[in-house]
Amino acid sequence: MSTLPVKEREPGRLEPTAIGGVLVREIINFSSYWRSTTFSSTVEPTIYLLAFGFGFGSLVAIVGGYDYIDFVATGTVATAVLFSSIFPAMFGTFIKYKFQHTYDAILAAPVDTEELVTGEALWLAMRASVYGCAPLLVGLIFGLEPSWGMLAVPAINFAAGFGWACTGVAIAGWLKGIENFNYVTSAVITPLFLVAGTFFPLTGLPGWVQALAQLNPLFHCVQLVRHAAFGWEGWADVWNFAFLIIFGLLMWRVAIAAMERKLID
Amino acid sequence: MPSAVHALELSHVVKRYGEITAVNGLDLVVPEGSCVGLLGPNGAGKSTTMRMLTAQTIADQGQITVLGHELPADSKAARARMGVVPQLDNLDTTLTVEQNLVVFSHLYRVPKAKRKAAVERVLTIARLGQRRDSKVDELSGGMRRRLLIGRALIHQPQLVLLDEPTVGLDPQVRQELWALIDLLRSEGVSILMSTHYIEEAERLCDSVTIVSHGSAVAVGAPTDLVAEHAGREAVEIYGSPERLAEVEAEMAKEGFPTRRTGTSVAVLGLDDASGRAPAGERRSTNLEDVFVLLTGEEIA
Ligand SMILES: Nc1ncnc2c1ncn2[C@@H]1O[C@H](COP(=O)(O)OP(=O)(O)OP(=O)(O)O)[C@@H](O)[C@H]1O
Ligand SMILES: [Mg+2]
Numbered sequence: 001m002s003t004l005p006v007k008e009r010e011p012g013r014l015e016p017t018a019i020g021g022v023l024v025r026e027i028i029n030f031s032s033y034w035r036s037t038t039f040s041s042t043v044e045p046t047i048y049l050l051a052f053g054f055g056f057g058s059l060v061a062i063v064g065g066y067d068y069i070d071f072v073a074t075g076t077v078a079t080a081v082l083f084s085s086i087f088p089a090m091f092g093t094f095i096k097y098k099f100q101h102t103y104d105a106i107l108a109a110p111v112d113t114e115e116l117v118t119g120e121a122l123w124l125a126m127r128a129s130v131y132g133c134a135p136l137l138v139g140l141i142f143g144l145e146p147s148w149g150m151l152a153v154p155a156i157n158f159a160a161g162f163g164w165a166c167t168g169v170a171i172a173g174w175l176k177g178i179e180n181f182n183y184v185t186s187a188v189i190t191p192l193f194l195v196a197g198t199f200f201p202l203t204g205l206p207g208w209v210q211a212l213a214q215l216n217p218l219f220h221c222v223q224l225v226r227h228a229a230f231g232w233e234g235w236a237d238v239w240n241f242a243f244l245i246i247f248g249l250l251m252w253r254v255a256i257a258a259m260e261r262k263l264i265d
Numbered sequence: 266m267p268s269a270v271h272a273l274e275l276s277h278v279v280k281r282y283g284e285i286t287a288v289n290g291l292d293l294v295v296p297e298g299s300c301v302g303l304l305g306p307n308g309a310g311k312s313t314t315m316r317m318l319t320a321q322t323i324a325d326q327g328q329i330t331v332l333g334h335e336l337p338a339d340s341k342a343a344r345a346r347m348g349v350v351p352q353l354d355n356l357d358t359t360l361t362v363e364q365n366l367v368v369f370s371h372l373y374r375v376p377k378a379k380r381k382a383a384v385e386r387v388l389t390i391a392r393l394g395q396r397r398d399s400k401v402d403e404l405s406g407g408m409r410r411r412l413l414i415g416r417a418l419i420h421q422p423q424l425v426l427l428d429e430p431t432v433g434l435d436p437q438v439r440q441e442l443w444a445l446i447d448l449l450r451s452e453g454v455s456i457l458m459s460t461h462y463i464e465e466a467e468r469l470c471d472s473v474t475i476v477s478h479g480s481a482v483a484v485g486a487p488t489d490l491v492a493e494h495a496g497r498e499a500v501e502i503y504g505s506p507e508r509l510a511e512v513e514a515e516m517a518k519e520g521f522p523t524r525r526t527g528t529s530v531a532v533l534g535l536d537d538a539s540g541r542a543p544a545g546e547r548r549s550t551n552l553e554d555v556f557v558l559l560t561g562e563e564i565a
Contacts, residue, residue, distance in 0.1 A: 010339075010342060011341045011342055011345065017374050021368075021372035021374070024368060024371040024372075025357070025371070028364050028367065029357065029359065032359050032360065033359070100355060100357070101351070101353055101354075102355060102357065104321065104351060104353075104355050105349075105351070105355040105356075105369075106372060107319070108321065108349040108351070109344060109345075109369070109372040109373050110341045110342075110345040110372075110373070110374065111372060112341060264320070264321060264322070264323060265316075265321075265322050265323070
């Protein structure tokens, strides 16, 4: 068999071609299941939005200076991003590793674990960036005022989604069995989800909870989206965004380390 | 470009998993353009060896060179020019045959202009042109295996690793795959193939390395190995289990190796036996005799 002309450039790290290959695989796969994923990723936050927005909204009209429905519409953007990145990352990674042996096939190709994890996280971040806009769109239908700042929401979603996707990959790499995912969901994700200022402002909570919330990436994401919609708050938002970036980079390295440990023996 | 006389070379390679030594000082060479068989019983370390060649398993000791690249440091460059057929099917089952190949044409960096042709080429080689739009889930076991092999050829690799390519398939499908592997051989692709089907190794391999407990116990062309370890002819002696045990003891005393095959004992190594050869049914020796003799394990 004649050999294809090989470009004899020594392959380096984080090559776009390798990451692109991982993305192509995800995109082609997505074409076979996008309906169900899109349904659950958009309908779920919409239900939260409607239930809380109208349910609570009938009791409390104004929260933190905003119409309650607007408050929740902006808050659930962050939730939608979280759910559409961390869960697919946890389950998808585990299934592809354990049951389908997909990663064995990919790592036998000229793709390193680092590129594999990066490709998977980028893909989920892109998806989360789009799905995360659903609550905002629903909010707009229900009377949320459009603003220029909202155009930044996909970028905010992408940054947060990347961090959550890496967190999900790291969890899947860390845990031995899929049944252990329940512990993580109950002990980590649910508290993060509740103490982020999504459905109620944190000002009513004890001081120490408010302090802890500062470490919650979801909180920073909620803040950013709200400020994007209602008006930026200068350095506070620079810090919010910086926090998401630091979170993303940190979890990216953690995810790579966890998967290297799992995939290379 | 690194020049390589050997497509791959392992020397004194050791891999341990806790208490288990999966690979124990293995030496192995695949000369460029030849097909080498890695023959060994279950747990001999064949798959572990294969995984080390793609740096998915990292050796504890020893040197590994693949296509002129030192592993594990340089493994990515080696992987780019090598095709891998794993023991466990890892196709994307929800994708179609064609989609599987398209994905791998990207992962293996087939240039954009050549991707379509590469996919078509593999569909032809694997004889799956008619089934290009079928989901992998809908394929028969033999078709899946052809796709798995075809997928490894998408980038026209110089070296192909096949880990038990025909295990669990019926004889007819197995022969189809042999034809496919033979085609690669004739095109000058270097091949390392693990198997525990003796006939497969006899037919396809220029040379075999018999492994037992992680190290090579014999290396050579199948016919040479047979001549060296089993002689030209074997004598099969049938009888009751007690009689067979007696024969084994007698032959051990005479210095002839024996092999128990259920209802008989085969006496081997009789080339210089002249008058001392026992009476019994004569047959020609084969690689299976050598395998059993050297690994102490019957073929499943
Ligand atoms: N990841 C691992 N962790 C622990 N032990 C392992 C691991 N991989 C392989 N082993 C052990 O190493 C030994 C060699 O296994 P290997 O899979 O290489 O054998 P093999 O020759 O491919 O066998 P088979 O013919 O059954 O496929 C076995 O004892 C196996 O249990
Ligand atoms: Mg094996």
